[in-house]
Amino acid sequence: MITSNTTIKHNLAMAWPLAFNALLVQSMLMIDTFLVAPLGELPVAAMGIATTIIAFVLGIEIAIGNGIQLLVGRAFGSKSQEDLSIAYWSGLVINITTSCVFLFTLTIFDTELIAMITDDMALASLVETYIAITKYIILITAYTQVCAALCNGCGKTRMPLQGFMLELPINALLSYFLINGFADRAGLGVEGAAWGSLLAVCIRAIYLYLALKMDTDVDLSYPKYRKLSDEIRLQFAEIYPIAANFFVLSIGATIYQLLFAQLDLFSFVAITLIFPWLRAGTQFPNSWAQALAISISQALGQKDTNNLNSFVTQATRVGLLISFVIALLFFALSQCIQTVYPNIDANTYTALMTIAPLYIVLPIIRAYNTVAGNILRALGNSNLVLKIHFITQWLVSLPICAILILYFDISIFWAFAILPIEELLKTFSFYRYKKFHMSLLETR
Secondary structure, three states: OHHHHOOHHHHHHHHHHHHHHHHHHHHHHHHHHHHHHHHOHHHHHHHHHHHHHHHHHHHHHHHHHHHHHHHHHHHHHOOOHHHHHHHHHHHHHHHHHHHHHHHHHHHHHHHHHHHHHOOOHHHHHHHHHHHHHHHHHHHHHHHHHHHHHHHHHOOOOHHHHHHHHHHHHHHHHHHHHHHHEEOOEEOOOHHHHHHHHHHHHHHHHHHHHHHHHHOOOOOOOOOOOOOHHHHHHHHHHHHHHHHHHHHHHHHHHHHHHHHHOOOOHHHHHHHHHHHHHHHHHHHHHHHHHHHHHHHHHHHHHHOOOOOHHHHHHHHHHHHHHHHHHHHHHHHHHHHOHHHHOOOOOHHHHHHHHHHHHHHHHHHHHHHHHHHHHHHHHHOOOHHHHHHHHHHHHHHHHHHHHHHHHHHHOOOHHHHHOHHHHHHHHHHHHHHHHHHHHHHHHHOO
């Protein structure tokens, strides 16, 4: 029964490692930037460009992993070792193939891609040096992300977290010595940061391989009588809308940043300063929603949907409660922003205070959409979630934002207000479709 096996407490036990996992993923590339900072502005600028490119590709792999863990959750709930193995191997082929495409692109077109971003030859050379090494992280992470998805889908969310906890100190230590040198050996600078990250990711991959190999509850032997190509086609149909959703929202976020750059300098700096806090704050509602989607997938695999409606209602309320806590933390941030950023210009501080009500309320609105979107994905409606995000962002919000900023020269308040307005527009669709598809469970 869902009331006994899939409780709010169980969901929380899965959610908190997912949240810290997400934060640690972001910190992986931040370590390199932090350690390179003493080398000067040029290496830091190179790291900023290179890590943006690598982080985008890793984000797509993580999105594919999110789709895989729903399929794993369904197989785990049905107690089918065969379906569990198929979900793992199909996901691995899909993610490895995706990583190879990006690896090939960065190998062949890296110079042209970097030239589109900067025309500074010295800067471009440093970026190319870093990417030439870290592009292999993409291939290794494709494997580790599928391993993490397998663990998450089975409810063992602490195992991937332990992998990150092993990787990060090794990354920091290796990168520090390789960047700055040790004993009589000269430091490698930016190249050292790249090697440190690559070696640390390899160690995490080895840990996850050994952890899964020693896990007696999981048998990943592929069933010989089931054709892998057919299974990949079926799995891809469920996974690709989730990856496409990430791609759409990521490109949309980049366009928002480009549009905000057309505001005055102080307004743009204010938005740039607050965005990392927004990304960090949304990890906790996101992780709760992902854990909820895994729980639903497991319940569907068990064909135990009798009390799923009441569980989802209760879990949605908890998700909103988490978002209220995040909003309170953002309110506290707004009250001590000068302490956090003591050297900012008075005009930048004014701009931050102007948008404070908006970034405080944004997590609350966004949390409902995140929870509802993950519920719909778990119910097999990933394409519907993609359509809602695409139509609302690309056909409504972004065009309005562009017109208002480029032609009406609006203030920072109304420019930034497009973000919560976009989320509010999505809420109406998510509420209606969530209610409709949950009601269908009662008729099964």
